[in-house]
Amino acid sequence: MVKNWIEKNAYNIFMAPTILFILLMVMFPLLFTLYLSFTEWSMGTTAPRFIGLENYINLIRDERFINATGRTLFLAFGSVAIQLVLGTALAVFLNRNFKGKNLVKTLFLLPMVVTPVAIGMVWLLIYEPTLGIANHLLKSIGLDPVLWLVDRRIVLYSLMLIEVWEWTPMITLIVLAGLTAVPTDPVESAMVDGANRWQIFWKVTFPMLRPTLVIAALLRLIDALKTFDIIYSTTAGGPLFASETLNILAYTTSFSYFQMGRGSATIVLFLVVIGFASSLMIWVRRKVGIDL
Amino acid sequence: MTGLQNVNAARLLSAKQKQRKRVAMRAIFYFFMVALLLIVSFPIIWMILGSFKTNLQITDPTKFFRFEPYFGNYPEVFRRYDFFKPVLNSVIIALGSTLIGLFLGLPSSFAIARKQMKKMSIIILIVRFFPGIAFLMPWYIIFTKIGIVDTHLALILSHLLINLPFIVWVMIPYFETIPKELDEAARVEGCSTFRLFLSVILPLARPGVITTALLSIIFSWNNFVFSLVLAGGKTATLPLALFSFITYVSIDWGALMAASVVITLPILIISLVTQKYIIQGLTAGAVKG
Secondary structure: OHHHHHHHOHHHHHHHHHHHHHHHHHHHHHHHHHHHOOEEOOOOOOOOEEOOOHHHHHHHHOHHHHHHHHHHHHHHHHHHHHHHHHHHHHHHHHOOOOOOHHHHHHHHHHHHHOOHHHHHHHHHHHHOOOOOHHHHHHHHOOOOOOOOOOOOOOHHHHHHHHHHHHHHHHHHHHHHHHHHHOOOHHHHHHHHOOOOHHHHHHHHHHHHHHHHHHHHHHHHHHHHHOOOHHHHHHOOOOOOOOOOOHHHHHHHHHHOOOOHHHHHHHHHHHHHHHHHHHHHHHHHHHHOOOOO | OHHHHHHHHHHHHHHHHHHHHHHHHHHHHHHHHHHHHHHHHHHHHHHHHHHOOOHHHHOOHHHOOOOOOOOOHHHHHHHOOOOHHHHHHHHHHHHHHHHHHHHHHHHHHHHHHHHOOHHHHHHHHHHHHOOOHHHHHHHHHHHHHOOOOOOHHHHHHHHHHHHHHHHHHHHHHHHHOOOHHHHHHHHHOOOOHHHHHHHHHHHHOHHHHHHHHHHHHHHHHHOOHHHHHHOOOOOOOHHHHHHHHHHOOOOOHHHHHHHHHHHHHHHHHHHHHOHHHHHHHHHOOOOOO
16 A cells, blocks of 8 residues: 555655755745845844835935946956857867867866865965966066056956856867767768858858857856855955945845845845846747757 | 979978978967867966965966966865855765765656657756855744754755756756667566666666766865855854955965865866866756757
């Protein structure tokens, strides 16, 4: 009897722990965050006080929040765009047989698997105004030193450079894998027809790569919107909030200022931004004909 | 006669030229390749070099690449900054959350693959897209209430949020490639679904399991934000211990770089040994769809 029941519901039993986990650890916290976003609460002894949409209204009027939103989008779109162009170019460059190709792939793997906080620490040393190698290089070619992480106008670009270094290899590896899946017949017949390399890439290879590129771009975009470790470990959003993104702002509001209600509202709006990007991705995946 | 010789000589010359051109092209290719590799691996090389320098050597541009190696930073990291504890914490939490993640995630992704639960797989994908911060506050509050902040359990549970969706997401397409006919054949032999999963499907899916296990260990090892909120003095993981270095008044660069190498080394080794699996896992979803 029991055995029969187990056999009949085997797949449900397989699913049960995961569903339970999602309900308890994902759904419930999300709803709780949503509830907190309508309250004022500093985690003290008093209960959260319901204040309706006040947190949201205050946020939308707050320049710091608006700026953080702009920075989040700028950093994510900017770095992913550079990664795509650079990563694809490198993949095309590497797409041939040569000695040491596997070693190259392994080295390309490193930036994205090494602990982000450790990466942040090394770049902190590289960017150090007086003893860093970045300024030493500038000096040796006769340029003025740059306050990489201290100058408010430059800090975002410095962080973008780290992001590009960290994630361009991922695009390269994805495109390389995609290129090996591209059939060689069309390329060969284009060559017979006298097309040059540039034409072959744009007219033959690129269209076949497009689905891969679109998905890689969106995956990267969603992850880039969430960048936290690199920013927090190098600048913590500074100087004077100049590198503060939504993720950092939500963290600071909740866990440094202990404004739980306002922090929750920031998180909810942050989720709206990510949700928009995610649904874009799911829509595009369907559109390019790749089934979920 | 001489005319023919000339033509032959010219041919020979052009063949030689062609070959020379090919050699030159290859030289240029390798030149760019080496330059590229130097750029890609430079920060990691810099980290390793810095870990063998004294603070005086780090500040001296003439000693950027040529210097007398100093081995004192590593003992310093473990002695003065007490790195044994965070290493142990990170190992416990990474292995714990990976094992539980596999235990929960593998059967579920098999069920999703076989029953073609589209909605479930979309939910998992969406969970993967959520930033950790979205769950942190409620957990912090709940974990404080039930008194498990600063325990391994709290961190393992939180790391599951990254590992479980990742494992399920990579494994669904993997299980789908295993033909259903195998299920039926096993059932005819009198295999229960549990037996089928454990002794037929899982062994076939081993490469996928290895990939997801390795990556979920790496993700957990690298995770910073959960420790920042949920860990305390007892359970500080390596990224947190590393981060606390820069809150000291003046930065001990040599020790900081040595500590960075300590945290990076296991990942370097895993990646070097299991490169193929890691690339597969990281690029999954983009190439396979």
